[in-house]
Amino acid sequence: MQTLAPYILTHFRLCPFSRSIRLSLAELGLEPVLVEEPFWEWRPAFLGLNPSGELPVLQLPDHVTLAGVYAISEFLAEEPQLPGAARGLELLPRTREDRAEARRLIDWFQHKFDREVSRDLLNEKVYRRLRDGNAAPPDTELMRAIRANLRYHIGYIGFLADQRRWLAGDDMTFADLAAAAQLSSLDYLGEVPWNDYPAAKAWYVRLKSRKSFRPLLADRIPGFAPAPDYANLDF
């Protein structure tokens, strides 16, 4: 009997891109070996795995390396039934038009949201301290701008969630996982004003209650306690 080599995911616990792939793999019933990478150290061994220095990286049982969330998510979407996967999952919709709509939203949350909110927020509150041991408080002016941006983005999720069952349409897609992954990282830091956005909150509660979300809710970063409601399903 041959055993399948494991899927190996190189990630960081609070990295939203890594989280979107952890969610996807969990939805497929795959349990990758997780290897945590302090990507801010630019370790040569990690740059050998992904020269861009970006997370996550997925190594497949056949030793193919998928570098970055774009390559990984499209790979997973192309073959819903992966070796070793307990179940299939369509990460992208079936029709080309619906796929284009899902990709519009994936782009939004992986890039626009990242650029306008989470990259700077995680840097101010987490990465800067991990990198430099610099305990200087976050820049007040910058945090104000980021939080205003965040409200605009949650408002947009609420707008979509008001009209559709899932962000891109009738079915859950990678757009939901990408958006929820971004928000979950900020939720760990207590930064999401859920109560002002009931439709967005209802959408997030549905995702947060899924089995695939549990490992994320169990994450703890030493030195950074999660917000009180982070793992609470009734918040």
Added chain:
Amino acid sequence: MQTLAPYILTHFRLCPFSRSIRLSLAELGLEPVLVEEPFWEWRPAFLGLNPSGELPVLQLPDHVTLAGVYAISEFLAEEPQLPGAARGLELLPRTREDRAEARRLIDWFQHKFDREVSRDLLNEKVYRRLRDGNAAPPDTELMRAIRANLRYHIGYIGFLADQRRWLAGDDMTFADLAAAAQLSSLDYLGEVPWNDYPAAKAWYVRLKSRKSFRPLLADRIPGFAPAPDYANLDF
């Protein structure tokens, strides 16, 4: 006889994302109607087309709207022979592993390069002036950092071009078009130190000499004269 409705591409002449799609459509033998959008004005009509406010947007003959370079490029890659296209083109390679490698590089040039080089550079030298009529010179410190980053990225293109015929392997893919589009925008501004990177230059010369590149080389932005060698194939 029915005539096909036109492809309509909403773009901006110096926008690297728009340019990567203009190149792709030209390679397919499609001549879209070009509509130029001053995206920095956040016009409500444009936000109706793409709520993220990002370029480009492609409207298909059947009136499907594809918003953003990710949705457009994957759509074009999924069906190499589009209605009205003079020829097919495989924007992504045939095997899943090769597609993952192409997507790793597309991600690199559409996002990492954009974040570390072209977004700020275009903003400092072009968009800020178009938006505010602000003729203050670019920030010297920032420009120095951007130019150092640019050298790192061209070095990486040279590294790839030294080992492979095209950036992602034996065949031209969207990774080449995405990278060349980014560099062409900076080349308009005379910012690319080609002569220090002969392998990268040789790769770019091959792309610049293609028929699909000609419309880009004919672009002129009022108030911003192109660098002397911008349209020169022997530079």
